[in-house]
Amino acid sequence: MVSMSLVLLQLLLIFSGGSLVSGFCPKGCSCNDQQLVVECTNTTLDVLPIALNTRILHLKMNLNKINIVDASFQFYEHLETIDLCRNLISRIEDKSFAAQKNLKVLLLDQNRLIRLNNQAFTGLWALEELSLRNNLVNALPTGLLDELTSLKILDLSHNNIQTIPSQVFRLCSNLLSLNLGFNKFDSVPSDAFENTRKLEMLDLSSNQLKLIQDGSFNFISTLISLNLANTSLSSLDKDSLSNLVLLKNLNLSENKLDSIPTNQLRNQRKLNIIDLSNNMFKVLSPHAFRQLEALQVVNISHCPGLLQIQAASFHNNLDLHVVDLSNNPRLSDIQPHAFPQILHIQTLLLSYTGLTSLHEDAIPWNRLIKLDLSGTRMVCSCQLAWLTSSGDVTGGVCSQPSRLAGTNLSQITTADLGCGYQYSEEVIVVAIVCAVVLVLALGGAVTCCLLGKKMRNLGRMRNLAPSCTLAAREQDLKSSYDNCLYVEKNYGLVGSERPGLIYSGMKTVQAPEKEEFKNLRVGSLDKLLNSDTLVSNNQ
CATH class of the missing domain: 3.80.10.10 (Ribonuclease Inhibitor)
Incomplete structure (x- = not known):
């Protein structure tokens, strides 16, 4: 009609x-x-x-x-x-x-x-x-x-x-982008995307999924962007994302995750952007993103339970440019070397956190273009001296000492902090090691000199030792025998045949009485040879 x-x-x-x-x-x-x-x-x-x-x-x-x-x-x-x-x-x-x-x-x-x-x-x-x-x-x-x-x-x-029929997309073989966000379904059939093998963008956000099972995305390995925000996820199955090898953008914000899904992200080597904001993390552990070598942007803001960023948390992410850790009110500790010094990080957002200090080695501050500390209240000591040389510092004020209370961090100088140039721990350690090595080298040189001198003296004595022979008239010259034994015993003269006479160069001398040399010390050969008590045997 x-x-x-x-x-x-x-x-x-x-x-x-x-x-x-x-x-x-x-x-x-x-x-x-x-x-x-x-x-x-x-x-x-x-x-x-x-x-x-x-x-x-x-x-x-x-x-x-x-x-x-x-x-x-x-x-x-x-x-x-x-x-x-x-x-x-x-x-x-x-x-x-x-x-x-x-x-x-x-x-x-x-x-x-x-x-x-x-x-x-x-x-x-x-x-x-x-x-x-x-x-x-x-x-x-x-x-x-x-x-x-x-x-x-x-x-x-x-x-x-409320439900996604398993075959509803069966003839949509050219589908590139699918947005199913903000609906009321609680599961996705494993074969729902069986025929959408060109799909690049999938949005399942704000549904009550609670769990992403293994095999959910087996048919869409072409996926580049996946949004799972606000889906009540408390965990991910080990292989739930393993087939998404081309993924570049992943949103897991506003969920109930209590740890970074490091193992589940092991195959996402091309991932550039990850949003993990509004989750239940308490600590960022070392190498939390160890397989994400192409990662450039990380958002871990608005996590009310986050307390600490541990050392080496970002040590495998050398292409990282932007990190958002803002609005984590309990975040009070970023450990030294949490970010490696060779990172190309340009923007670090730490606004409205619980930080009161920030170690110089915690972040690659000399590469930063923007450091946002808005809403933070710092203890302004020499530990923050590096801030005076960093890039664009936004916000943040001193809470202590009282003479600097309320002063913007961007306005403080090393003079305000009451300290000069501060050497890093690494520099101090290297200096100490170098000093120890130098002392050992000098000590070794002195010891070598002393040992060399002693060996030369002993050599001179050994050259004299074979000249000790028994006097022609043993009874009359018995003292020569006794004194030769004395010299041999105290100066280590080995290999002597018969004690009796001592030769000094071309001069033959008779060994003096041993009583006169009881206090003679080892190494005093020159004193013995130059002694006036030595009697020439040729006289």
Whole structure:
């Protein structure tokens, strides 16, 4: 009946002299017959005008009072884009768009759609983008999307969808972007994406998933962006993300995770951005992101229980540029070397945390472009002297000592802090080691000199030792025998044949009485040889 009325209306326009080419432009609309665009925005229209230029390509009718989509579109078969956002549409009749063989974009956001018939989009073979965002849709009937074989972008977010049928996307083989966020389903069938093998963006945020099971994303290894924010996740199965090797953007914010899912992220080597804000972390452990070598942006803000960033937390992430640790009111400790000094980090956000001090070696401050300490109250001591040489320091004030209380951190100097240049612990350790090595080297040199001198003296004595022989008249010269034994015993003269005479160069001397040399010490050979008590045997 409706179709017949529309045909009669068109015939009336023809016989009354109305032009179907230029068409009739309703009050409050803008019609461009050169660009074939009609825009009727924020008017009182409650139905689709049927007397427009029949060759129009683009129709924009948002912010009106249209409440039903029917066969009126059959007169505009050349349409490529239709915008019906922000109307009062509660029903789409079957095959309403059957004539739109060239339609590429259909926008139905912010209407009152509750139930969709499985023939609502029949005939839209060329459609590439469909948006039903912000409606009241509660179910996706099987077959609803079967004729949308060219579809690339589908937005079903902000509805009341309670289940995802396993085969609802079975013919959407060209789908690139799928937004199912802000609905009411609690699980995703493992085969739901079996035929969407070109999918690059998937948004499942703000649903009650609670758990992502192994195999959930086995068929979409092409995925680049995955949004799982606010899905009540407390954990991830070990292999739940293992197939997503091309993933670059991952959002796990607003969940109940109590630790970084390090093992679950082992295959995401191309990941650039990760959002872990609003979770239940208490500590960031060493090498928390150890496999994420391409990571550039990390957001761990708004975690009310976060207390500490431990040493080496970011030691494998050398491409890291931006780290957001802001609004963690209990975060009071960032340990030295939490961030390696070779990081290319440019922006570090530490605003509204519980920090009262920040060790020089905790962050690569000489590479920073922006350090945000807004809302922090620091104990301004020499430990913060490095801040005076860092890049752009935003916010933060001194809480102690009292003479600096309320002073902006960006305004303090080393003189204000009452300290000069502060050597780092590494420099001090190296200096101590060098000093110890130098002392040992000098001690070794002195010892070598002393030992060398002793060896030379002993050598001289050994050269003299074989000259000890028994005197010709043993009874008369018995003292020579005794003294030769004395010298041998006290000076280590080994290999002597018979004690008796001692030769000094070409001079033969008789060994003096041993009583005169009882106090002679080892090493005093020169004293012995130069002694006036030595008696020449040649005299």
